Amino acid sequence: MEKQVSRSAALYRLRKMLSELSSLTGRGTELVSLYVPPRKALSEVINALRSEWGTAANIKSDTTRNHVQDALTRVIQRLKLYEKIPETGLIIFCGALPTNGPGSETIKLYELIPPKPVTTYLYRCDDHFHLEPLRAMLKEEKLIGVLSIDATEAGIGVVRGEQVEVIDVITSGVSGKTKKGGQSQRRYEREREMFLTYYYQRVAERANEAFLGEDGISGLIIAGPGPTKEDFLKKDYLNYQLKNKVLGVIDTSYSGSEGVREVLEKAAPLLEGLRITEERKLVEQFFRELQSGSRLVVTDVNEILRLLPMNVVDTVLISEDAGFTRITVKCEACGFVREGVFGKETYMIEKPKLIQNCPQCTSTNLEVEERDLVDLIEEMAIPVGTKVEVISTKNEAGMMFKNAGGIGAILRYRLS
Numbered sequence: 526m527e528k529q530v531s532r533s534a535a536l537y538r539l540r541k542m543l544s545e546l547s548s549l550t551g552r553g554t555e556l557v558s559l560y561v562p563p564r565k566a567l568s569e570v571i572n573a574l575r576s577e578w579g580t581a582a583n584i585k586s587d588t589t590r591n592h593v594q595d596a597l598t599r600v601i602q603r604l605k606l607y608e609k610i611p612e613t614g615l616i617i618f619c620g621a622l623p624t625n626g627p628g629s630e631t632i633k634l635y636e637l638i639p640p641k642p643v644t645t646y647l648y649r650c651d652d653h654f655h656l657e658p659l660r661a662m663l664k665e666e667k668l669i670g671v672l673s674i675d676a677t678e679a680g681i682g683v684v685r686g687e688q689v690e691v692i693d694v695i696t697s698g699v700s701g702k703t704k705k706g707g708q709s710q711r712r713y714e715r716e717r718e719m720f721l722t723y724y725y726q727r728v729a730e731r732a733n734e735a736f737l738g739e740d741g742i743s744g745l746i747i748a749g750p751g752p753t754k755e756d757f758l759k760k761d762y763l764n765y766q767l768k769n770k771v772l773g774v775i776d777t778s779y780s781g782s783e784g785v786r787e788v789l790e791k792a793a794p795l796l797e798g799l800r801i802t803e804e805r806k807l808v809e810q811f812f813r814e815l816q817s818g819s820r821l822v823v824t825d826v827n828e829i830l831r832l833l834p835m836n837v838v839d840t841v842l843i844s845e846d847a848g849f850t851r852i853t854v855k856c857e858a859c860g861f862v863r864e865g866v867f868g869k870e871t872y873m874i875e876k877p878k879l880i881q882n883c884p885q886c887t888s889t890n891l892e893v894e895e896r897d898l899v900d901l902i903e904e905m906a907i908p909v910g911t912k913v914e915v916i917s918t919k920n921e922a923g924m925m926f927k928n929a930g931g932i933g934a935i936l937r938y939r940l941s
Contacts, residue, residue, distance in 0.1 A: 533800070533915040534903050535640035537845055539662060541897075542637055546654045549622055552630065555592040556620030557600060558655040560647040563614045567607060573648065574601050581650075592621035593650060595632050603634060614643030618654045669796060670742035670767075672732055673777060673784025675753045676721065679728045681735050682785035683742065687800045688919035689789055691782045692735050697724040729762035736767055746795055748775040748788050786921075801920055808922040811842055811933050823934045826866045826898070832934065833905040839937045841902050841911060846918040847931030848872070849898035854880055858888035866898060868931065898932075 549556075561570055578597045584590035596619045603617060616637045621630035641662045649655045671689070673680040676699055682691040699720045736742045745767055747754050754774055757763075772795045777787040789801065796802045814822045823829055823838075826849070832838050843849065848869030855862045861883055867875045882889055903913045917923045926933075 531903060531913040531915070532640050534899055534913050535638065536663070537899055537915040538637060539640060539659060540845075542635060543656060543659055543663075546618060546635065546656060549654060551620050551622065551652050552592070553586065553589045554650050554652055555589055555596065555630075556622075556651055556654050557593070557596045557618065558647065558649045558651070559600060559615075559617045559619075560643045560645065560658055561610050561615045561617075562643045562646055563610050563612055565610055565614075565646055567604060567610055570610075570646075571601055571604055574604075577648065577650070592630065592632070596620045599632055599634050603636060611638045613639050613641060615639075616643065616659065620654075667799065668742045669772070669799065670732070670736045670745040670770075671748060671785045671788050672728070672745065672754075673748040673780045673782075673788065674728060674757055675749045675751055675780040675784075676724075678781040679724075679749075680781040680783070680785040681728075681732055682782070683735075684789070684796060684799060684801060686919075687804055687917035687923065689786055689801065691785050693731055694781050695724075695728050695731060697721065699724060725757055725760070725762045728757070729764075732767065733764045737764060742767075742770060744772040744795070745770045746772055746775060746788055746792050748777045748784055748792070749780045750776065750778060750784075753780075789920075800917075804914075804916055804920065805922045807840070807842060807914055808916065808926045811926065811935060812929075814935060815933075820939045821936045823936065824930050824932065826932050829902075829932065829934045830866075830905070832936070832940075833902065833911060834909065836909045837936050837938065837940065838906070838909070838911045838934045840935045841906060841913050842926065842933045842935070843899055843902065843913070843915050844918060844923065844927040844931030845915050846927055849932065851896045851898055851901055852876060852879055853894045853896075855892045855894075856883035856886060856888050857890045857892055859883060859886040861885040 574597050578594055578601075581590055581593040581597065584593060600617050600619050607615070616639055618635040619632065622633050623629050624631055639659075639662055643658070645658070647655065647658065669684040671680070671682045671684060673682075676697060678694060678696045680691055681693045681695070682689055697720070699717060736745065747758055758768070758771070758774065773792065775788060775792045777784045777791055779787055789796065789805065793802060811822060815824070823832065829838065829841060833841075849866055850872055851864060851866045853862065853864045863879055865875060865879050880891060880893055883891065899913070899915060906913050916926050918927050
């Protein structure tokens, strides 16, 4: 049952699942949370859950007892579909959840092969799902600090995952060099040097505060126009731990917040391996092929779905924030099928139009299926080796891609 999934698609599903599960609560202690590490024996997990099923027989409330035992039965049945625990482990949430107020509870199961390894076996039965280990998986392990400085202002930021975040901007209050002569100029220069020193100290203090600590950075890039950045780095303003993490000194056109963002373009080799760099390259390739007229890019979602099984699609890009859903409506009277793919902006408008009476036999006996387009495309992509990349909207490149339609495919070769 295990399959090779895209890491960006797995993170997308993780965020989507977290959003859905965070607001759910059960009646009593009826919601099961199960985290299984990759090296845990499947038989051992199943036997442990069977033991919990037996223990649940002692619950006094008939409703709670039945709900807990039903949830455990569903989880055990799900585990039996696996030959072994996947390489990163397995996470299952299951329990009786209301569909229309108290007394309308039905057993629902949520399953996830996580993008990062589960480190600890965890079984809990509570009135809520235990999501803390899931949230921890969204924390980026590699953070790069950015300090963009000149004599007028300094920007302090971090590059994490698929976004760059400006933490603070500090202005110096130092005016430019004077053209006066004599003693007035020397006094002015001494005062200016004193103010600059105080400014550097404030910048260093804020950088130490932002970059050191529990979620400390793994590398630091110093950037800015002119020689100020080198002067600042040569002196002992920064904590020695930060100075030891300096990856490079980069010339940028701006300092401050604009300088922090400019680092993404100017210091790409130093940011290799970060998701934001990967996404930038993918989006740039997409637009480059689109604008060149090379016919190696497809932007129509129905055409992408048609081409996927033909083994001609190299990479599919989908905007995380587009919310694409495919709706399939089958008439159970005559078998006529209608389909449509809609983004979250058009979903509520187009769905009612699609589920009206069958246009072929006018029957109202319809079977409606909805699939998240990311899940559908990845299911189609895996057998033919197509890569699926979910593009965040937390950075400029991702927003550009979303505004261009939010979906596209880069082909392996031109179609005749």
